[in-house]
Amino acid sequence: MKRLASMLLLSLTTVPALGAQTSAAPREITVYAAASLTDAFSELGKLMEQDALPTRVRYNFAGSQQLAVQLEQGAKADVFASADQRWMDHVQERHLTAGPAKIFAHNRLVVIVPKSNPAHVRELQGLARRGVKLVVGAEAVPVGKYTREMFRRLERRPGFPPAYGDSVLANVVSQEENVKSVVAKVQLGEADAGVVYRSDVTPRVAPGVTVLEIPDDANVLASYPIAILTGTADSAAAGDFLALLLGPEGRRVLARRGLTPAETMP
Amino acid sequence: MGSTLTSSRASERLALSLHVVASAVLVTLLGLPVVALVLRVPPGRLLERLRDDALLEALRLSLVTSVFATLAVTLLGLPIAYLLATRTFPGKRLIEAMLELPMVLPPTVAGVGLLLAFGRQGLAGPVLAAFGLSIPFTTIAVVVAQAFVAAPFFIAATRAGLAEVDQRYLDAAATLRSSPSRTLFRVMLPLAFPSLLAGAAMTWARALGEFGATITFAGNMPGVTQTMPLAVYLALQTDLDAAVAMSVLMLALSVGVLLGIRLVTPHLLPAGPFARSPGR
Numbered sequence: 001m002k003r004l005a006s007m008l009l010l011s012l013t014t015v016p017a018l019g020a021q022t023s024a025a026p027r028e029i030t031v032y033a034a035a036s037l038t039d040a041f042s043e044l045g046k047l048m049e050q051d052a053l054p055t056r057v058r059y060n061f062a063g064s065q066q067l068a069v070q071l072e073q074g075a076k077a078d079v080f081a082s083a084d085q086r087w088m089d090h091v092q093e094r095h096l097t098a099g100p101a102k103i104f105a106h107n108r109l110v111v112i113v114p115k116s117n118p119a120h121v122r123e124l125q126g127l128a129r130r131g132v133k134l135v136v137g138a139e140a141v142p143v144g145k146y147t148r149e150m151f152r153r154l155e156r157r158p159g160f161p162p163a164y165g166d167s168v169l170a171n172v173v174s175q176e177e178n179v180k181s182v183v184a185k186v187q188l189g190e191a192d193a194g195v196v197y198r199s200d201v202t203p204r205v206a207p208g209v210t211v212l213e214i215p216d217d218a219n220v221l222a223s224y225p226i227a228i229l230t231g232t233a234d235s236a237a238a239g240d241f242l243a244l245l246l247g248p249e250g251r252r253v254l255a256r257r258g259l260t261p262a263e264t265m266p
Numbered sequence: 267m268g269s270t271l272t273s274s275r276a277s278e279r280l281a282l283s284l285h286v287v288a289s290a291v292l293v294t295l296l297g298l299p300v301v302a303l304v305l306r307v308p309p310g311r312l313l314e315r316l317r318d319d320a321l322l323e324a325l326r327l328s329l330v331t332s333v334f335a336t337l338a339v340t341l342l343g344l345p346i347a348y349l350l351a352t353r354t355f356p357g358k359r360l361i362e363a364m365l366e367l368p369m370v371l372p373p374t375v376a377g378v379g380l381l382l383a384f385g386r387q388g389l390a391g392p393v394l395a396a397f398g399l400s401i402p403f404t405t406i407a408v409v410v411a412q413a414f415v416a417a418p419f420f421i422a423a424t425r426a427g428l429a430e431v432d433q434r435y436l437d438a439a440a441t442l443r444s445s446p447s448r449t450l451f452r453v454m455l456p457l458a459f460p461s462l463l464a465g466a467a468m469t470w471a472r473a474l475g476e477f478g479a480t481i482t483f484a485g486n487m488p489g490v491t492q493t494m495p496l497a498v499y500l501a502l503q504t505d506l507d508a509a510v511a512m513s514v515l516m517l518a519l520s521v522g523v524l525l526g527i528r529l530v531t532p533h534l535l536p537a538g539p540f541a542r543s544p545g546r
Binding site for chain 2: 138177
């Protein structure tokens with residue numbers, strides 16, 4: 001009994017020590033980033049580790065709306081990259097950002113259908129056909145908001161029926177909580193079509209899907225703002241991450257991953 | 267001698283206080299979130315929130331699907347619980363393990379498995395398609411996901427209840443030339459009924475709370491597949507108050523189920539799996 005008691009005591013006293021960090025540890029930052037940035041940012045993370053001053057980047061990839069709420073609820077992070085201005089504003093209004101947010105990239109919407117194409121969707125008009133199983137992002141998710149806007153714009157174009165937007169949205173069978181779930185449902189062939197970002201059609205996804213392009217004048221240009229957060233534990237490392245992202249190397253990575261680097265760079 | 271006694275008494279006291287401290291930590295861990303949920307929204311605001319159409323739609327869907335899932339699990343689970351409780355057969359261990367798996371499987375994994383098995387492109391997809399069925403993104407998918415994760419609770423409780431029926435009653439029935447099925451319906455089931463009820467209630471509660479398998483297999487569509495847990499999760503990302511109101515409602519339902527089990531089972535069942543009171 002005595003031994004058990006002393007073991008219990010020992011374990012209780014050692015627990016707080018686990019949280020402490022030694023100062024000799026390599027630099028480490030936590031980046032909260034929109035799910036659609038998964039591939040580009042993962043590659044940037046590898047570059048940061050190989051840097052002269054190596055920095056380990058931990059990521060939390062999820063829907064921007066979810067990340068914003070987590071930050072609002074006190075999650076510790078150094079950098080936030082959102083897929084739209086709405087959720088960056090949300091975080092800024094709560095005074096969680098240190099300094100202004102910068103738009104670093106743009107993304108475009110595309111429609112993807114499984115290679116097997118069970119619903120025979122060959123052009124955008126086909127999405128309005130009854131019975132097509134369309135999967136989109138939920139309204140609160142940036143991609144979901146962009147998607148709805150895009151269908152309204154298509155409706156006003158010649159060659160599209162007047163109630164196009166409504167017929168398409170009536171075909172929605174699921175509103176996913178982040179864009180990667182939309183990709184997965186199409187990849188698995190369970191959805192007949194999905195609306196995702198161009199950058200989501202990664203080399204791993206591309207072989208299984210067919211991409212339907214959306215005309216420029218109807219497409220919604222998604223803008224990605226990024227900001228350092230007030231809660232950062234290492235603002236120098238966070239600054240280095242932004243410098244890498246906004247610099248030529250970062251731009252190359254973004255472009256390679258299907259994003260368009262923002263034109264007006266500081 | 268005396269000093270050994272005192273030191274052993276002291277260590278007993280230390281052990282007891284450690285028990286109390288550990289219990290207090292755990293009770294706080296489990297209880298504080300519940301208190302926090304209830305305290306967050308004033309009751310008046312809560313009632314007003316609960317009249318929201320979207321919430322009522324999700325609640326209705328949750329109740330309908332979880333009841334259907336429980337019925338399906340009860341009908342399909344009773345025969346297998348009976349077989350497992352009364353027979354030995356080759357492969358029994360394997361089947362037992364399979365039936366317990368959903369209890370330990372992460373629900374999201376269950377959802378992926380369900381998609382790969384019963385999805386349109388899944389293993390059973392062509393067979394289902396032959397009957398004109400496509401399950402993902404339908405209310406049926408919600409019921410299937412709930413039944414998948416909740417079935418083990420019913421089977422385990424029912425099996426235990428059936429196995430605990432005193433052999434002497436069965437022998438007595440046999441001497442009275444009761445057929446096995448007559449014995450099942452007239453002797454075993456009435457005696458094991460409280461276990462069945464407890465199992466069904468646990469199944470219902472688990473089905474009601476199902477999230478991971480549902481959002482993966484059935485997707486998220488208000489009125490079709492968006493059950494309460496999904497509605498809470500999505501509301502959390504846009505409207506915190508609404509999420510809390512829904513959570514409190516779910517909490518009330520769950521407490522109701524647990525109290526129900528406790529009220530129904532203890533006096534009916536001396537050795538029920540969920541109803542052992544410390545006084546006995």
